[in-house]
Amino acid sequence: MAKIVNTGQLEGDEDLEAKAHAIDCERFYWSDASDVSSWDGDDEKDGLGQFQDLGKDNSDQAVLDGKDAVGDVTLSPLTGSGPGTGQEVTDRIRLEEATRAHAAQVAAFESAKAALESEKLSVQREMANIKKTEMELRKEKETVRKLQEDLVLSKAHAEEERNRLSIAAKELEGKERKVRDEARVTKREAEEWVMEMNLLRDEMDGREKKMREELNGREIKMREEMGRREEEAEARVRESEKMMKRAKEVIETAHQKQKVAEQMMFEVEEREREIEREKEDMEQGTRELEEREGKMVLEEEKLRAREEEMAARDSEVRERERRMQEQHDKVQKEVVSMREGEEERRRILERRLSALEAATRSLEGREAEASKREREVEKKLEKIADEKKRLEERIAEVEKRETALSEERERLRQEMLEIDASNRRRQELLEMQKAEIMRRDKEITSKKSDMAVKLADTSTRLEAELSEVKARQAQLQIMEITMKEQMANLEKRMEKVAKEEAAVKERERHIFEREKQQAERAAKERRELKREQQMLDLEPSRWDV
Numbered sequence: 053m054a055k056i057v058n059t060g061q062l063e064g065d066e067d068l069e070a071k072a073h074a075i076d077c078e079r080f081y082w083s084d085a086s087d088v089s090s091w092d093g094d095d096e097k098d099g100l101g102q103f104q105d106l107g108k109d110n111s112d113q114a115v116l117d118g119k120d121a122v123g124d125v126t127l128s129p130l131t132g133s134g135p136g137t138g139q140e141v142t143d144r145i146r147l148e149e150a151t152r153a154h155a156a157q158v159a160a161f162e163s164a165k166a167a168l169e170s171e172k173l174s175v176q177r178e179m180a181n182i183k184k185t186e187m188e189l190r191k192e193k194e195t196v197r198k199l200q201e202d203l204v205l206s207k208a209h210a211e212e213e214r215n216r217l218s219i220a221a222k223e224l225e226g227k228e229r230k231v232r233d234e235a236r237v238t239k240r241e242a243e244e245w246v247m248e249m250n251l252l253r254d255e256m257d258g259r260e261k262k263m264r265e266e267l268n269g270r271e272i273k274m275r276e277e278m279g280r281r282e283e284e285a286e287a288r289v290r291e292s293e294k295m296m297k298r299a300k301e302v303i304e305t306a307h308q309k310q311k312v313a314e315q316m317m318f319e320v321e322e323r324e325r326e327i328e329r330e331k332e333d334m335e336q337g338t339r340e341l342e343e344r345e346g347k348m349v350l351e352e353e354k355l356r357a358r359e360e361e362m363a364a365r366d367s368e369v370r371e372r373e374r375r376m377q378e379q380h381d382k383v384q385k386e387v388v389s390m391r392e393g394e395e396e397r398r399r400i401l402e403r404r405l406s407a408l409e410a411a412t413r414s415l416e417g418r419e420a421e422a423s424k425r426e427r428e429v430e431k432k433l434e435k436i437a438d439e440k441k442r443l444e445e446r447i448a449e450v451e452k453r454e455t456a457l458s459e460e461r462e463r464l465r466q467e468m469l470e471i472d473a474s475n476r477r478r479q480e481l482l483e484m485q486k487a488e489i490m491r492r493d494k495e496i497t498s499k500k501s502d503m504a505v506k507l508a509d510t511s512t513r514l515e516a517e518l519s520e521v522k523a524r525q526a527q528l529q530i531m532e533i534t535m536k537e538q539m540a541n542l543e544k545r546m547e548k549v550a551k552e553e554a555a556v557k558e559r560e561r562h563i564f565e566r567e568k569q570q571a572e573r574a575a576k577e578r579r580e581l582k583r584e585q586q587m588l589d590l591e592p593s594r595w596d597v
Contacts, residue, residue: 189429220521
């Protein structure tokens with residue numbers, strides 16, 4: 053601790069002691085200004101009290117009054133009056149010289165102290181600016197990081213939305229393709245079914261025509277055969293009459309041949325009975341033919357009923373074809389409307405994707421600018437670190453000079469006043485900094501609220517689009533269910549038609565079997581008639597014998 057004593061070879065009983073008080077810069081700049089008043093009060097109490105004591109003990113007025121550390125000295129003018137005039141004058145001159153030297157030292161000390169204080173203030177301002185710049189850089193880094201996170205989230209949302217929309221478009225295309233395929237298959241099946249029905253109708257017409265031709269041919273043949281049989285019977289009757297006449301002539305002419313005649317009469321009677329039986333058989337055959345004709349009429353009526361039924365089925369098939377064509381046209385219209393809606397939505401999505409890409413590019417540009425600014429900030433931080441090192445060196449030098457000058461601090465009242473003024477200025481600066489920080493906080497909160505509103509709008513818009521996509525998917529599912537129901541109904545109708553075709557085939561099989569039986573019966577009758585004809589052909593030879 054340095055001591056300041058009176059100059060001019062004067063000894064004092066007590067040396068004046070001055071204490072150096074370093075300024076707590078770290079405490080001032082890094083506090084929240086809540087303890088400034090107490091800190092100023094402590095310094096003021098410690099400093100001013102000591103210098104008030106110094107003013108009492110070692111003031112210039114006391115020296116001018118002739119008081120030193122030894123005792124009271126009465127100074128008189130240079131008139132020679134009073135005891136010890138020469139020594140007193142010498143002491144007075146020495147005191148004046150010492151006072152002037154002390155005043156010069158005090159002035160030099162005050163100037164050095166003011167320069168040191170101004171340098172310290174500039175260093176403190178630079179440190180405050182450095183801290184402020186560091187805080188701004190941290191905020192800018194945080195803003196850049198948030199922007200990067202928002203950019204990544206926006207890219208992820210855009211990619212997710214693009215993937216979702218592409219999946220929805222693919223699903224819609226697949227469903228549309230499936231509906232087209234089902235409609236095409238349904239149309240092809242309907243065409244095949246119509247072709248089969250036409251073929252079946254043609255086949256039934258051919259079979260009916262063939263059956264009619266066969267029935268007409270059989271009827272003509274039966275009528276011809278009946279006419280031929282009647283002619284043969286009449287010829288046989290005439291021949292029998294001739295034979296009876298011949299027998300009568302033989303009986304009349306040859307009584308000897310009576311037995312033979314009687315036998316012949318018996319044979320003739322037998323033949324007549326056979327002819328009667330043949331007539332009855334022919335009548336029975338005629339009745340059978342009439343019955344067959346009635347059956348043929350019934351068959352014709354049945355065929356007419358089948359024709360009417362086939363005509364009704366044909367009209368029903370045409371109605372089904374018309375309905376299926378209307379349904380196909382409706383499906384085509386729906387497909388066209390779906391395709392147009394999908395094209396419109398695809399164009400809207402492309403525009404949105406282009407807008408998102410533009411926003412992404414702008415965000416990438418901002419990210420590049422932010423990275424550039426970050427590099428510049430890093431360079432500034434490096435420069436600030438170098439400047440900080442230099443300032444720390446200067447602060448160390450200042451502290452050394454402060455420790456060197458702390459030995460000569462005697463009067464610090466002005467310094468304390470300046471310190472109070474600087475404290476007030478610092479307080480004002482702190483208030484200004486607080487106001488600036490509050491303003492920046494308000495700006496940041498407003499930006500955050502704007503970003504939150506934008507994010508909410510984006511989320512609502514995406515939710516609306518998602519709800520539209522879900523509604524479209526529900527409509528497509530409903531359409532798919534209706535198409536499945538229509539296909540099931542069509543399959544049921546096809547099964548019904550197949551059953552009807554099987555019934556028609558079964559009826560045709562029965563008709564074919566019946567015709568086969570009739571053909572077998574007719575062949576049997578022909579064989580019997582042929583056998584009878586052969587027997588009739590053999591009888592004249594017997595008569596000749």
